[in-house]
Amino acid sequence: MERTVAGLGVALPEPVLFLLKSGVFLCASAVILYVALAASYPAVHDTLHNFRHALAVVPCH
């Protein structure tokens, strides 16, 4: 199986590396989506209020 060096001196199989990167990417996406679409922090909420309502399935106050 193809092996790739992750950069920290640890050799990992390529599929595992893909899963790791994808996992980090999905976690970052989840945080961004939560802040943008669900957080009640006023600055974010007020800026994205219309956008949230425009998506039909995102709850707002």
Next chain:
Amino acid sequence: MSLKNLAALLALVPFFLLSSALWAEDISIYFKVSPPLELLRPYSDPATMTLLITGTEGKPVAEGRVAIRLDAPEPGRFFSTDFPLVEGSRLLDMSLPLRQGKAEWKYLFPIRGRYRLTVEFITPDGRTVTKTFPLGIRENEQKWFFLGIFTMGLFVLGVFAGRIFTRALSNAKGRAAGCLLVSMSCVSWSIDVAAQEVGQGKYFGRLEIVPAPIGKPSSVRWKLSGEENAESRAVLLTLTIVHLEKGKTVFSVERIPVAGEFAMNFQFTDGAEYRVTAIAYIAAEPMLRTAQNISIAGVEPPARAAIPALGFFLTVIALGLAVGRWSRRAAPS
């Protein structure tokens, strides 16, 4: 009571029950919405809702009242609407007098789904006939379009990321992947204002509004005050509620005959500022205008309402990642 009298009384009971049922069968309740329900969308334009009550031979009943209750659609199975606190709650509870068998009001539907309008016709002698009308309101097509575009964007993002994350990376591609992850992580980090305008004449109108949080009906009450007989004075009342930010009328009744007072329970479905205006027309008196601004505090929806949408968006990204990886692997190197 003698047995003879008791027997006579018992014989009359079925007669009363039967006559009441026969009377109820004569009454018909018709309901009309304008524009038609198929054209109505949440928070677009207020609908004019008309009730017609007919009696024997289809003639409109001469007098009586209708008690009107409007219930919001029940929560959906998966996705929330944009006002989850409104779902399944009581939106409107009022009683309107009939004029030539008709009662009419305007209402702005706040969310998509199937509403339930329950109408109870009450005759002057207290008898009632009840009918429930289901009202289906469809979501604004533009919102579905935006949702589609957003979902597609997330999918494309997932595909790009999937392609970048697949295989051993060259220095340039590795930097691109690093930049993608770094940029993703960088991004992630009632008071009432009363404006009661007191008339200069013998009478003046008072608006008493007890604002409730979203999801619960607020008490809206208009009362004629002034001279001694003000409470029983016949007036024609126009009551309008306007959502100031959107500039839309969310509720109105026009020139309904009331005896010095009108009260209803109305749910303010959006956390925003509203203006409630009452105009009373009294015979041989100047028109009375009363207005009040009220601010409804926004309530944060429960976190569980957002989970389905966030889960859906993340699933789309994950799907994009898988497709990106597959496309990269399938392509000849």
